[in-house]
Amino acid sequence: MNTRTVTVVGASGTLGSEIVRALLKKGAHVRAMVRATSDRSKLIALGVTDFVVADLMDPAALQRALASEPRAAAVIASAAGFSAHSARTQGDNSRTDTEGYRHLVDAAKQAGIPRFVLVSILACDQAPDVPHFAQKLLAEKYLAEKHQPYIALRAGAFLDRAQDVVAGKVRKGIFPDIVPGVPMSMIYSPDLARYAAHAALDLPASELNQSVDICCDVPATGTLVAAAFTRVLGRPVVARPVFPSFVVALLPLVARFFSPRLRDQARVLAWIRKGGYVSHDSQRQKDLFGTLPTIADSVRRYCRDKGLC
Ligand SMILES: NC(=O)c1ccc[n+]([C@@H]2O[C@H](COP(=O)([O-])OP(=O)(O)OC[C@H]3O[C@@H](n4cnc5c(N)ncnc54)[C@H](OP(=O)(O)O)[C@@H]3O)[C@@H](O)[C@H]2O)c1
Structure with missing residues (x-):
């Protein structure tokens, strides 16, 4: 059991609350950083x-929060401006992911927090035209530049999606397929949460200051994931495109009329369709966190956790 304090930034988010759960399971004391308006x-x-x-x-509030005693042994940052959840509170959230993250790193450095676990995004160094990917890379670079000890977990697409729309569809025999026919690296978010807790509390300091791809053992298409659901549930689940093909074709043309977040989402979609959302280095994940989860096992646990079987 580990009784050290870990501050979770973005604790009210989908992944944030999973990280809290994983830390509590390890016996850590969780300090949840929330906004005044957070649920x-x-x-x-x-x-x-x-x-x-x-x-x-709010840099001053961040400094106060991170100076709280007992001083946290680690900060895990899972907050995101560019997400459907956060879109409710701001128009252009890219400032949260750029300026906001710089403020957070500055406050961590000032408070002498010994490690910073950043929830980053797979291939963020290869997608300069996708704002919320490129902004993760900026955060990684800022951590290194400020000599704040860190580890960046570059996660693949969440199997369970940001706001879980998967379970309801699977009950109807459908797996919502964002990019039909294109393999993507995926991760079940509780696995990412477990890795984040491990990175905060257990990884030796010699493993810090690097970025690590986080995903299942093989990239998967929607059809492959649907087949895994079919096997686990013993009834047919088929992959269905989330967007009709004419919408996908029109997206680049009409995206400029969208809000910044939706424009970002259109860029993400276009970029994933090119097949770039795939990890080419799973060795570091294996070395740090053990055997990679499989899609089949992730789907099995997802079905169990959501009461689908
Ligand atoms: N979904 C995926 O497939 C995927 C893949 C790879 C990486 N990721 C990354 O995983 C992380 C977690 O994603 P998620 O879907 O769990 O996020 P989420 O549910 O959208 O949660 C976002 C969190 O950020 C907080 N937040 C937003 N703006 C803030 C601000 N200005 N100051 C302080 N807190 C702020 C929100 O607080 P409130 O509750 O107050 O709004 C909320 O707790 C993100 O960094 C995301 O980029 C996601």
């Missing part, structure tokens, strides 16, 4: 009692 109910239900309130756009 804390899921965190309170998990047993979190230590809350600090700070917005990434």
